[in-house]
Amino acid sequence: MVSSPVAQPVGCACELEIDVQEIETVASEAPSITTMQFIQEFAAEQVARMEVTRPEVLRTVPAYVAFQNGAEALRAVRLKPHWYERSSMSQSIGAFWSHSWHGERWQKIFTLMVLYNGLPAIVFGLLASYLSVLLFLCDVLPGVERIPDNTMSFSTWSLVSGSVVSFVVFVSWRSRERVFFDRVCLHQTDQDLKTAGILSLAGILRQSKTMLVLWDSTYSHRLWCLFEFAAFLKSAEMNSNVLIIKPTFIGPTAILTFLGALVGLLPMTVAPIDQLLLLPAVGFVVLLGLGQYFACTSLRSYFRAVDEMQRDLRHMRADEAKCSCCTQGHVDSEGQALICDREVVQECIRVWFRDQGRFEEHIQTEVVEVLVYNLRCQALPYRWRVAISTPAFWACLDLVASLYKNGMIEMAVEWLLLGFMLWLFAGPMVLSWFVFLCRRLSTKKRLDLLQTLAVIFGVMPLVVVLAGFFVYLQVTMADPLLRAVLAENAKDPEFAPKNPPIEAFLYCLEGLGGWGADDTKYLAAVSTFTLAGILERRGFIDSSAGSPEKRCRYWAKVRDQMSNRLSYINGDSKPLKVAVLGGGAFGTAMATHVARKGHNVFMLLRDKPVCKFMNRNHINPKYLREFKLPKNIHATTSAEDALADCDVLIHAVPVQSSREALSSVKHLVPKDAPVVAVSKGIELGSKKLMCDVIPEALERDDHLGGSVVVVSGPSFAQEIMDRRPTSVVAASQCPEAAEKVSRLLTSKYFRVSKTDDILGVEVAGALKNVLAIAAGICEGLGLGTNAMSALVTQGNAEIRWLATAMGAKPETLAGLSGMGDILLTCFGSLSRNRSVGVRLGKGDPFEEVISGKKGVAEGVFTARLVVELADEYKVLLPVLTSVARILCREVSPKEAVFEVLALPPWTESA
Ligand SMILES: NC(=O)c1ccc[n+]([C@@H]2O[C@H](COP(=O)([O-])OP(=O)(O)OC[C@H]3O[C@@H](n4cnc5c(N)ncnc54)[C@H](O)[C@@H]3O)[C@@H](O)[C@H]2O)c1
Ligand SMILES: O=P(O)(O)OC[C@H](O)CO
Incomplete structure (x- = not known):
């Protein structure tokens, strides 16, 4: 005679207990069956009715209760009676949690947390990121500087606040959805209530809107799990219950991938920009190398387990499913008899499905299909993939805020669109491709590492294709x-x-x-x-x-x-308005160069038809006709249009016309705009250099040279147009102006050095033109390379003597504006000064040479001043002064050459 309750932990973690004494009397009236058999039949009959035996067993608990005290109720091995007090009677149940107690508990906990806390975590994270970005834009939150020597302020708030808030919400969110969680909703010590609860299980399930199956590989082997599944199928015939199947591994995988994305993206929002590719590259490798490896191995073993389950369930037999009572030989730890859950469950199944064979067939066909579809194809649904990709959106939002705050509105809009696409499209797509590859390459355990690597590298082509697609969208549309x-x-x-x-x-x-x-x-x-x-x-x-x-x-x-x-x-964050005065060869070249860098260029010309032609055809009809001009060059005769609010003025008018040209527009040139002087010469009469002429003509305070930046060095207009590599020097007394101009002009093929020796640069630039005429004469006379080299060496020394006497630094004369420009103009066939000399050397009359000349040869004017300057500074300049004498027709080119050759030799160190 069995005299005590039958205590048995079963699939739903409760004990099926029936007061045997109470029904012994009933059993004695039917002597043909044993008490045990009677209890089992009685229990089966109760369960199969799919009704609750007492109203108080229909209980629910808010989902968050399961996560309290470190998810104690889900984690602990020993059951605690007070858990029951947290549940309360309820009319309807949101979700019935169906799970096996033999799988990984932590996996189950994380999956449930993602299911119940994931959405609020992402929503609050997004709100926090929007709010922080707003505060950053309103200057409440500070930015960080990520470009060396640049004041552009970057936001890192979106990613940081989004992730912190998401984490806090994720661990502390209290989901109030009412669920049936066996450990809390079934009484653990009151045997009456406990028994009633167990006998009502199918009824409770019937009252549930959803059955949430937390699947792991032990689930389909447990008898009670199969029972719950069968009960769900039965109740679905009567109610429209929803079945949700979630593999328990998916929670931790989603969390790890999310964290991986965060770690990988963090350097993108905080690292210095010039390290932008390097740091994320490291993060990327770590993320892909390690993160992907673990995610891939776990996903592959998961899919193998699903395959195994599919095979098992295809031959499933309820008799073979595991239940603890059978494992324990139907005797509990105190030696008392246990009723057989299998008998109860099998009896229920017989009632619900008429015979066990039909149930098994149902499981082997339809149930397997539902399970396999859910577990294989819905392992990581779109919503989850979007949530995992959220850090990418936060990172983009940071960039959007930084660009917006620094005035780059168009780029900000571009990145906002890109952020949405990354978040809602590209990220989910890459993840689903990754899951797909894991599924396809999960079948064999052989060559495990190779298959894992194949998955990791298999993701790359899609990443490249998507990157290409975004890049294409970005560049062509935005x-x-x-x-x-x-x-x-x-x-x-x-x-x-x-x-x-x-x-x-x-x-x-x-x-x-x-x-x-x-x-x-x-x-x-x-x-x-x-x-x-x-x-x-x-x-x-x-x-x-x-x-x-x-x-x-x-x-x-x-x-x-x-x-x-x-x-x-590098800091030229917005296009500047650049005005160019002088539409000759060099004005056109400088305008083109600056316009190619994306700035808005206005060329101030004197000829209306030329302007019209240039604006229509994007060609300067007078100079360098063979080159097409960028469309962001606007030619105008209106000084107002060209000069009003310009950021920089480039002055490319010949020296002798400069004072007149500048004085006529002096009231229109903004006081703070640096003036770039490219003209090389000395003003006749005043003997002044451009660094003096410009402030005087503009009536600017000549403190710091009136923000004049002299740009000089070997630089033929035609080669600049042709994008040939060019190096020049920018000389100014005003460091800010020099810096601004250097930034404006620097490009991949245009290098700008800086100096404060403005006088040295100007004198060298002016005198080399005179020497170029001498070199041309030498060429025209056909004196040969020996003579040419000796002449240029002598002329170079003369320039150095005069310039240093005037106050130039010797090193300037050895630099680009000195030696560099001398070499270019004396030996380069494009030089106009040299070509004047060549024709004179060939015997062409001076008037003819000058009248037929297209483009100014500044050396012709500067030569006239050389004699005066030599006198003034007491230096001997035989080569340079003989050019002046040739131009004044005092001597013929030939006579001049022999005069120079007749000079006594001097010591080299002079
Ligand atoms: N051409 C080069 O390769 C080169 C290179 C470096 C420096 N530079 C220097 O740049 C200066 C200009 O040279 P360029 O080659 O352009 O000369 P250019 O003869 O080709 O053109 C001079 C331009 O200035 C205009 N101009 C003349 N007087 C004017 C005035 N009062 N107001 C407005 N515009 C006026 C002319 O109409 C013409 O368009 C020179 O000092 C030259 O030494 C020239
Ligand atoms: O053509 P040129 O002789 O005026 O020389 C041009 C330059 O000054 C080039 O640096």
Whole structure:
């Protein structure tokens, strides 16, 4: 005779207990069956009715209770009676948690937390990020400087506040959804209530809107789990209950991937910009190398477990499912008999499905299908993937706020769109591709490492394709610079892109090179050109349009655009208004160079038809006609339009006309705009240099040279137009003006050094023109290279003597504006001063040479002053003064040469 309750932990973690004494009497009336059999039949009958035996057993608990005290109720091995007090009677149940107590408990806890706390965590994280960005924009929260020597202020608040708030909400959110959680809702010590609860399990399930199956590989082997599943299927025939199946591993995986994204993105919002590629690259490798490895191995073993479950369930037999009573031989730890849960469950199944065979067939077909579909295809649904990608959006929001605050509105909008796309589209897509690959490569355990690596590298092509797609979208839809280049190229048969998306993508790769650290730049440049080469050979792009020369010009064009970006990043955050006075060869070259850097250029000309032609055809009809001008050059005769509010004025009018040209517009030139002087000469009469003429003409306070920056050095206008590498020096007494001008002019092929020796730079630039005429005469006379070299050496010494006597620094004369420009003009065939000399040397009359000359030869004017200056500063200048004498027709070129040769030799050290 069994005299005590039957205590048995079962799948739902409770004990099926029936007061045997109470029903012994009933059993004695039916002597054909044993008491045990009777109890089992009685229990089965109760359960199969799918009703609750007493109203108070229909209980629920807010979901957050399960997470209290470190998720004690989900974690602890020993059951605690007071848990029951946290539950209360309820009419309806939000979710019935169906799970096995034999799987990983922590996995289950994290998955439940993600299910119940994940959404609020993300929502509050987003709100926090919006709010912090708003406070940053209102100057309440400070920014960080991420560009060396630049005051641009960056936000890091969105990512930081978003993640901190998300974490806090995730661990502390109290979800009030009413759930049936067996450990809390079934009484653990009151045997009556406990028994009633267990016998009502199917009824409770029937009252539940949802059955949440927390699946792990032990689930489908446990008898009570199968029972709950069967009860759900039965109740679904009567009610429209919803089944949700979540693998328990998914919670920790989602949390780890989310954290991985955070760690990987953090450097992108806090690291110095010039380390931008390097640091995330490290984060990326760590993330991919380690994060992906663990995520991949766990996902692959999960899919293997699902496959195994599918195989098992296809041959599932309720008799073989595990239950603790059978494992314990139906005897508890105190030696008392236990009723067999299997008998009870099997009896229920027989009632619900008429016979066990039908139930098993149902499980083997439809149930397997539902389970497998949910576990294989819905393992990481879209909502979860979006949540995991949220850090990418926070990081973009930081960038958006930084750009917006620094006035780059268009780029801010661009990045906002990009952020949304990364968050809602690209991130989820990469994750689902990753899960797909894990699923496809999960079948065999053999070659495990190889398969894991195949998944990791298999994700790369999609990342590259998506990056290319975004880059394409960004540059073609949102980037006005590239849009303009592509549109312009499309019209120009010489540069028409064969495949705009691919070429836009290459353009951006090139751009990445501009943004990164030095070695990354190099890498990006090499890979771009390699890629371009491959694509070109395969016929996807046609950047060459035939000749290598054209190809160079094509990529030079692309590089121009990128150097604009680089200069933005370096601080020229917004395009400047630049006015250019003088529409000759050098004015056109400087205007073109600055316009190629993306600035708005206004050329102030005197000739209306020329302006009209230039604005319509983007060609200067008078100078350098062979070059197309950028469209952001506007030619005008209105001094007001050109000069009002200009940030910088470039002065490219010949020296002798400079005072007149500047005085007529002096009231329009903004007082704080630096004036870049490129004219090389000395004013006749006053013997003044441009650094004096300009402040005087503009009536500027000549403190710090009236913000004049003299730009000089070997720089032919034509070669600048042709994007040939050029180095010049910017000389100024005003460091801020020199810095501004240097930033304005610096590009990948235009290097600007700085000096404060403005006098040395100007005197050298003016006198080298006189020497260039002498060199031309030597050439015209056909005196040969020996004579030419001796002449240039002598002339160089004379320039040094006079310039240092006037106060120039000797090192300036050895630099770009001295030696550099002497070499260019004396030996370069493009020099106009030299070509005047060549014709004189050949015997052409001076008037004829000058009247037929297109473009100013400043040396002709400067030569006239050389004699006076030699007298004034007491220096002997035989070569330079003989040029003056030739021009005044005092001597013929030939006589002058022999006069110089007749001079006594002097010591080299002089
Ligand atoms: N051409 C070069 O390669 C080069 C290189 C470096 C420096 N520079 C210097 O730049 C200066 C200009 O040279 P360029 O080559 O352009 O000369 P240029 O002869 O080609 O052009 C001079 C321009 O100045 C304009 N001009 C003349 N008087 C004017 C006035 N009063 N008001 C407004 N415009 C006026 C002319 O109309 C013409 O368009 C020179 O001092 C030269 O030494 C020239
Ligand atoms: O053509 P030139 O002789 O005026 O020389 C141009 C320059 O000064 C180049 O630096």
